Amino acid sequence: ETGHAAWLRYAPLPASVARQYSAPSTVVALNISEVDPVYTAGQELQKGIQGIFGGKVTVANTNISLSSPAIIVSTLGQYVKAYGSETAGHVPELTDDAFWLDTTGDTVQILGQNGRAALYGAFEYLSLIAQGNFSKVAYATAPDAPIRWVNQWDNMDGHIERGYGGDSIVFSNGTIKNDLQRVIDYGRLLASIRINGIIINNVNANATLLNPKGVDGIGRVADALRPYGIQVGISLNFASPSANLVYGNLTTFDPLNQTVIDWWTNVTDTIYDRVPDFAGYLVKANSEGQPGPLTYNRTLAEGANMFASALKPHGGILMFRAFVYDNHINETNWKADRANAAVDFFRDLDGVFDDNVVVQVKYGPIDFQVREPPSPLFAHLRQTGAAIELQITQEYLGQQCHLFYLPPLWHSILDFDLRSDNKSTLVSDVVSGKRFNRTLGGYAGVVNVGVNDTWLGSHLSMSNLYAFGRLAWDPHGDSETILQDWTRLTFSSDPAVIETITDLSLESWPTYESYTGNLGIQTLTDILYTHFGPNPASQDNNGWGQWTRADADSIGMDRTVSNGTGFSGQYPPEVAEVFEDISTTPDNLLLWFHHVNYTTKLKSSGKTVIQHFYDAHYAGAENAQTFATRWERLKGKIDDQRYNETLFRLRYQAGHSIVWRDAINEFYHNMSGIADEAKRVGSHPWRIEAESFDLDGYDVYQVHPFHTASNFTGIV
Numbered sequence: 001e002t003g004h005a006a007w008l009r010y011a012p013l014p015a016s017v018a019r020q021y022s023a024p025s026t027v028v029a030l031n032i033s034e035v036d037p038v039y040t041a042g043q044e045l046q047k048g049i050q051g052i053f054g055g056k057v058t059v060a061n062t063n064i065s066l067s068s069p070a071i072i073v074s075t076l077g078q079y080v081k082a083y084g085s086e087t088a089g090h091v092p093e094l095t096d097d098a099f100w101l102d103t104t105g106d107t108v109q110i111l112g113q114n115g116r117a118a119l120y121g122a123f124e125y126l127s128l129i130a131q132g133n134f135s136k137v138a139y140a141t142a143p144d145a146p147i148r149w150v151n152q153w154d155n156m157d158g159h160i161e162r163g164y165g166g167d168s169i170v171f172s173n174g175t176i177k178n179d180l181q182r183v184i185d186y187g188r189l190l191a192s193i194r195i196n197g198i199i200i201n202n203v204n205a206n207a208t209l210l211n212p213k214g215v216d217g218i219g220r221v222a223d224a225l226r227p228y229g230i231q232v233g234i235s236l237n238f239a240s241p242s243a244n245l246v247y248g249n250l251t252t253f254d255p256l257n258q259t260v261i262d263w264w265t266n267v268t269d270t271i272y273d274r275v276p277d278f279a280g281y282l283v284k285a286n287s288e289g290q291p292g293p294l295t296y297n298r299t300l301a302e303g304a305n306m307f308a309s310a311l312k313p314h315g316g317i318l319m320f321r322a323f324v325y326d327n328h329i330n331e332t333n334w335k336a337d338r339a340n341a342a343v344d345f346f347r348d349l350d351g352v353f354d355d356n357v358v359v360q361v362k363y364g365p366i367d368f369q370v371r372e373p374p375s376p377l378f379a380h381l382r383q384t385g386a387a388i389e390l391q392i393t394q395e396y397l398g399q400q401c402h403l404f405y406l407p408p409l410w411h412s413i414l415d416f417d418l419r420s421d422n423k424s425t426l427v428s429d430v431v432s433g434k435r436f437n438r439t440l441g442g443y444a445g446v447v448n449v450g451v452n453d454t455w456l457g458s459h460l461s462m463s464n465l466y467a468f469g470r471l472a473w474d475p476h477g478d479s480e481t482i483l484q485d486w487t488r489l490t491f492s493s494d495p496a497v498i499e500t501i502t503d504l505s506l507e508s509w510p511t512y513e514s515y516t517g518n519l520g521i522q523t524l525t526d527i528l529y530t531h532f533g534p535n536p537a538s539q540d541n542n543g544w545g546q547w548t549r550a551d552a553d554s555i556g557m558d559r560t561v562s563n564g565t566g567f568s569g570q571y572p573p574e575v576a577e578v579f580e581d582i583s584t585t586p587d588n589l590l591l592w593f594h595h596v597n598y599t600t601k602l603k604s605s606g607k608t609v610i611q612h613f614y615d616a617h618y619a620g621a622e623n624a625q626t627f628a629t630r631w632e633r634l635k636g637k638i639d640d641q642r643y644n645e646t647l648f649r650l651r652y653q654a655g656h657s658i659v660w661r662d663a664i665n666e667f668y669h670n671m672s673g674i675a676d677e678a679k680r681v682g683s684h685p686w687r688i689e690a691e692s693f694d695l696d697g698y699d700v701y702q703v704h705p706f707h708t709a710s711n712f713t714g715i716v
């Protein structure tokens, strides 16, 4: 199997299991047209049941007697029209995108508040039976938040920024592809995890997408995804009005200039003419060199509201990214801190954004690192809709070459209680809108699937996409339960498969954290370019503000109010107090908040910081060595192709974790001059150096960074 079918394989159940249930062979889909997601639901039920149980399933769109064994899928409204309101008396009130699933009678009922909700219900039913779960159930379920979107970082030339699964499924050669079959297949996957919106292009956006050909392309993508209940939106370049487009080239992009406002209104109207259900815009402004309202001394809110007003008459949403910072920060300034930027920029703007603006906030204050506290901005958006930006793409987390099951990390943020006004303020309750009574809010996941058959480049990484949808619907979902559902659907219900994938996945975060950067120092990866592989030296002496502040004696960012950058003071008082004080800061965020000597002892273990570094990097890499061998237990229990491709990646990870271990340990050993108590770091007695071989056709060279090879040399 290539992985293309992901968790929607509808593989036949073993006969002994299939025998326990008789799925109806008639599906009634009360759809109004073929672009109605209810129609898609009918087709999906047919395909799924035929795959899982064999036999033939017929789909009708006329009503049948309610006592015949059948599956009825419909919106609640259509159902009532067909059968009368008395037949729906038992269905509780359904809020937006909610559905009712009832398998207790002869007729399975799948009723959605709207078309896409009916489709969600169909996928839910299929997911249960595909796992051999035939229990009689009757329940309604509703999303925690209205915005459940994915963000693609696809460039118009077909390359994907931070994409590790091949080129774009949407774009090639500067335009939207003619063949959108992969987009349709992706839409099906997304609908099955209840995603209702997609931003199709990179946040570092290209204005030419707004040209007529681009707008028509957006329309074709929207047409392709409409049957899946997914609305399409795009990222915008703030300077588009002066980018020489057919709508007239202006000399300014000042958001308060009337010609600029008219320009955007015109563009927006043009898009809505082609795509009446267009979702809205995503804007990255004044960040990493991108243009924005600050260029004209306008506030970020003035910039955001310009788009929001253009979208408002059409019901569109403006997602405005809080990832605003200057990437030329002066490192010699001890008080400078990129982590402060989001709250500094947005704190005073709460209450002045239009009501169709949602501020999209990365989960942590820096940038998708292996360990971050939650962004304190979530506590400051009381009168503004907020969405959390999560990254399914493992940009800093091994780029799909290292196993990293993300939900436990996401839970560390979503479940965090910010204690605004000394009251429970879970991040998940902020983004759902519950905590501050907002109607808009939710989840944005950076996905970056590509044309690779595996979608993300790695089979096991797909658990993250699946889990993203599940958590966006219900942020209280248990990481392990979600993973096991995914495993059963993607691979098998074999207990060895479930156990192995569960164990490896749940160990993956602590393992990766141990060998890449622990105690809250963040991922010690190459910061300037690749974001892959160890390069702790690059974490200082750069303008990007991802600093460790390491020197010969000490390490860590002092982010306290008393001595440091003041970041800890951006949290509500109860939380600020915890992080301000080194004795109450958890060890796993110690170096995030405090600058300490290498010889400082940890509360948890009594070890020094430097010895913890050495030991953790050894322990993490050692555990990574076991992943491939534990996976080998599954030979013959899953198909050869996915077995082998996964084994290849886990073996790569085993090797690369050693590169990580040694590079980081050598670097800090060299910098601090403090010996490893276990005498491993600095000497590799068991190693045979490549340059010690008789070299035929190879030359010895000095590697850079030096600490990525023992003796600082490699062969080429």
Ligand code: BDP
Pocket (backbone or CB within 6 Å): 161, 162, 203, 204, 284, 323, 367, 368, 395, 531
């Ligand atoms: C950084 C990525 C960069 C993105 C940026 C963003 O390295 O490619 O453009 O985030 O989110 O982490 O805007």
